[in-house]
Amino acid sequence: MPVDFDLTAEQKRLKYTSREFAREVLRPASILADALVDPQEAFQAMRPVYRQAAAQGMHTMFLPKQYGGGGASNVDFLVAIEELCAVDPGFPTILLVNGLALMPLLWFGTEEQREKWIGRAAADTSGDFLAGWAVSERGGTANFDHPSPRAGIQLMAEHDRSSGQYVVNGEKHWPCNSGGWDLRGADVSLCVVRTDRARGGKEGLSAILVERGTAGIEYEVIDKMAHRTCQNVTMTFRDVRVPVENLVAAGDGDLLINRNFTWSAPIASMAAVGLARGAYDFTLKWAKTYTGGGSSPIIHHQAVGNLLADIAAKIEAGRYLCWKTAHYMDQFDGQGHALGGMNKSFCGDLMQSVVTDCMRVVGVNALDRKFPMAKFYREAAVFSLYDAGNLAMQRRRTWGVMADRTFSPDTFVDGDPLQFARSMEGYGTLGERG
Missing domain, CATH: 1.20.140.10 (Butyryl-CoA Dehydrogenase, subunit A, domain 3)
Structure with a gap:
């Protein structure tokens, strides 16, 4: 079989549909939003665009059809992303981060977690659902797999066995989407945490699903020079309690x-x-x-x-x-x-x-x-x-x-x-x- 770089007829339709959306819907909104001084207002200004994208299934097109997603291949998603980013790369980051928050549930989550969160995201056609991905920290996390427990990820989640909950303390810096449209939190944020104080990055990390409305979290929006049409925040956790069933990838963070x-x-x-x-x-x-x-x-x-x-x-x-x-x-x-x-x-x-x-x-x-x-x-x-x-x-x-x-x-x-x-x-x- 020869090496083939041809797009299928369906991929070409996706390309030109995405291009039309980018030029007719995304461009005028992104120009106005990018000029806004307040970064949260800039993000909120993109909500009508997100709603139209959701109506077309763009925000979950990469999720499997088994859970209600679009079932698009990785190549399919790239065809759409190129067209959107040729106009504004900030807004498509919102879509990407939905995937960064939800795709790990396919690989490491339980069936209950997949049905609840992936199913809920895929069922949303109104553009209300938002998922966040929280891994970066203020001190830097490039060495997340460092052998010392005092390096890398330092957001601590300690298991309180008496209550069946994890108690989370610390900070995340740069999470995208996690503040939500109203700074009360995304519907769910997947946060990488340290669950073992004594082990390094290869054994001591896990992830945890933090739901909207969880008490003890503060969100501060980061004012960026670019990608102003998406949201990045600092999340501060103070004795935040999360159910044990929200743990993901225990020891495999x-x-x-x-x-x-x-x-x-x-x-x-x-x-x-x-x-x-x-x-x-x-x-x-x-x-x-x-x-x-x-x-x-x-x-x-x-x-x-x-x-x-x-x-x-x-x-x-x-x-x-x-x-x-x-x-x-x-x-x-x-x-x-x-x-x-x-x-x-x-x-x-x-x-x-x-x-x-x-x-x-x-x-x-x-x-x-x-x-x-x-x-x-x-x-x-x-x-x-x-x-x-x-x-x-x-x-x-x-x-x-x-x-x-x-x-x-x-x-x-x-x-x-x-x-x-x-x-x-x-x-x-x-x-x-x-």
């Missing part, structure tokens, strides 16, 4: 983190590609009409033509690596950790340079806020930093897999399965290896 960021890696990568493509779309039209004071459009100048050729090539290369990664994950569920890490690092870093090159073509007018280039530039800075930052977690996950004796340079070329194991964790953490 490290594996949950790795698998979650593997699932999201091609999505975040395609978000970067989509943003770069949005900048390229504008720049190409600009180059075909703007003369720079000369007698013909600047695209006829060799320097501009050469730079545009490089820009286009980088976007094509990034897109196909995203498709390859998503296709591999569709074939081998729960694998692709190294490929995902490579994808996220490559696209997040490369697409930032693409946007900068687009600005060079547009010239000083790129700084004028009436054009979209200034926003593209701000947004591009996000991709190497968020979703398991490229400098730390993403490259380190790739490194750990490559160091394993089972890895071969032909693994991904040949499409062979490669199961992720705990022995691949811990690379780069102080004290784990000399």
Whole structure:
């Protein structure tokens, strides 16, 4: 069978339906929201867009049909994400984080947890349901799998056996969606916690489902320079009580983190590609009409033509690596950790340079806020930093897999399965290896 990069007829329909939604619904709302001074007001301004997205099933399209979701493949989701992010990458992050909160229940949750939360999310067509993903902490969590219990995740969940509850204390910094539309909490937030004070990151971590309205949590919105159409908060937990049946992945929180960021890696990568493509779309039209004071459009100048050729090539290369990664994950569920890490690092870093090159073509007018280039530039800075930052977690996950004796340079070329194991964790953490 030949290598095939063709989209199916259904995927092409999804592409153009998503493009129409992005341009007609998302664009005008995101322009207004991005300009709002208050970050929570900016997030709330996107709620009508979220409602329309929910009516089309976008907010749960990646969840399995068994629980009422759309049953979309990883590749399908990327097709939609590229179109949305070409207009605004903040809003699709809301959709992505629904997945980061709920997908782990498929891998580590109980059937009761899946039916309750995935079923509830999928049943929502009005755009009310919101799920949060809380892993990052103020002190940094890149070394979540550090062998010392005093490093990495420090949000503590202690089991109170007398009440059958976990008592949670500490802080999460940067959780997305978790504050909810009204800062009273998302419907549910999946929080990575330390459940064993005496063990390191490979044994002492778990996750816990924190429901909306749970007492003892404060939410403070983070004011960001970009991705202003999604919400990030600081969550402070003070003797927060959570039922024991809300525990997920007991002692396997490290594996949950790795698998979650593997699932999201091609999505975040395609978000970067989509943003770069949005900048390229504008720049190409600009180059075909703007003369720079000369007698013909600047695209006829060799320097501009050469730079545009490089820009286009980088976007094509990034897109196909995203498709390859998503296709591999569709074939081998729960694998692709190294490929995902490579994808996220490559696209997040490369697409930032693409946007900068687009600005060079547009010239000083790129700084004028009436054009979209200034926003593209701000947004591009996000991709190497968020979703398991490229400098730390993403490259380190790739490194750990490559160091394993089972890895071969032909693994991904040949499409062979490669199961992720705990022995691949811990690379780069102080004290784990000399």
